[in-house]
Amino acid sequence: MAAALVTQDRLRPLVDLVGPGPTAPARVAGLDVAYDEGGDRLAAAVTVLDAATLTVVDRAVSVGRPAFPYVPGLFAFRELPALLDALHRLRTVPDLLVCDGHGLAHPRRFGLACHLGVVTGLPAVGVGKTPLVGRWDPPSGERGAWTPLVDGDEVVGAVLRTRDGVKPVFVSVGHRMSLTNAVDQVLAVTPRFRLPETTRTADRLCRDTLAATHPAATVSRS
Template sequence: MRLRHAHAWKLTPAEARAVQARLAPLVVREDRLGPLKRVAGVDVGFEDSGQITRAVVSVLSWPDLVPVEDAVARRPTSFPYVPGLLSFRELPAVLEALERLSALPDLLLCDGQGIAHPRRLGIAAHLGVLTDLPAIGVGKTRLIGAHDEVPSARGAWSALRDGDEVIGAVLRTRAGVKPVYVSIGHRVSLETTVELVLQAAPRYRLPEPIRRADQLASRRKAFAAETQGRRKNIGQDLQD
């Protein structure tokens, strides 16, 4: 996989912020999507008290959301925990997992923020700009911004604002359940972001691709298979 805007990963926090300042204006905030056939969920976790970063990319077919392919990468963590700079800690493993797929997805749904970030470059925006793949951030919690109360019905949403700028949407994917914080990652407008996240979350709070990646991330046997260099389609073993 050839990166559109590659940069070094061994950086100081100050250097990392400078990279964010350079990349943030490159985020495309309008729809530049091709046909959607493969949609991927991206989730990152840590092992050994943070010493090992593990990244999972789970690809599902669209729009029927049938599991197609999963890839897992584990590598030593090379960047410290610094609020606002988590993508520098997580993305090297994510990029390695993407390399292990048989084909790149048409859309990335990332467990984290897009432009709803102090410097407008959360993990979804950072990953989208690097790969030039359409990307959406889906956060479980708010990082920055303020919003009005979200009505309790599924599909209701309120604009997430940082001052006068709309940086995302607080979206109710299930009636009466906590909303998620969605934002543009790259090459998807906010309106389309809301529509796609709703389509990807027909039953649960989180979109199915992210939900599957999160479930797979907790399975040690799956990690072992991937680190031995084998791809697995385990579409039937995560039934609810």
């Protein structure tokens, strides 16, 4: 665990929080990981969507075992090797990574989206279903409304309403993006449901792959 903390400390200063990042990406990738019920096998999936149509134009999966034990604040180390392997299997290079997880909105300001962005050099954002840190005021009820996610005296993300009247998601910068652009890009790939199409397609792919390769296992979400 000490080595992982040292790695986070070494890589954290490399995160580009200025951005502004791509405002009209052509290809947007979703990344997600599914585990079997015991948590000792995983499938990491990457789906690349055409940003204009939100159709999947490329996909890749890596199946294996977690690379690191479950430790709060160091969750990225469990999933990063498999996700990088899946990214390397793609035929196309995405313009933006949308991670099922957090970036700056992390206790050590270096969540999965930051780690992936720094290692790959690609713009990245995190979209979490629940928060890891921070306090916020609820955004108003309409789609597109958001309020700052604040930890201490620092804005670490946005609490974003992606559908009218539906509970928000938690958006944070990973790498080479501004927060306002991250919000815009997440809304662009979330036209109908609470979660982005990037996350939905990657979730479906990793779950289906794990179920197919280990049919007796119960699949759980990361």
